[in-house]
Amino acid sequence: MGSWCAPTEGAEQAEATPEQMQKINLEYDILRGKVLAAIARDDGYCTEGRSRDIKTNLTRHLAGD
Numbered sequence: 001m002g003s004w005c006a007p008t009e010g011a012e013q014a015e016a017t018p019e020q021m022q023k024i025n026l027e028y029d030i031l032r033g034k035v036l037a038a039i040a041r042d043d044g045y046c047t048e049g050r051s052r053d054i055k056t057n058l059t060r061h062l063a064g065d
Contacts, residue, residue: 016024039045
């Protein structure tokens with residue numbers, strides 16, 4: 001399972017137990033389903049403007065701003 005942010009230099013990574021991973025996976029699946037349901041109800045979700053904004057924000061985030 002990937003991480004949203006790279007660990008800082010010298011940081012130790014904690015290992016998740018199988019029970020924790022099961023809970024994380026379940027919560028991820030539930031949240032993903034809710035997000036997909038919300039998107040499905042929004043006909044204007046995938047617009048050029050929204051895509052442009054997402055790309056701009058993602059680029060800024062990846063640059064560390």
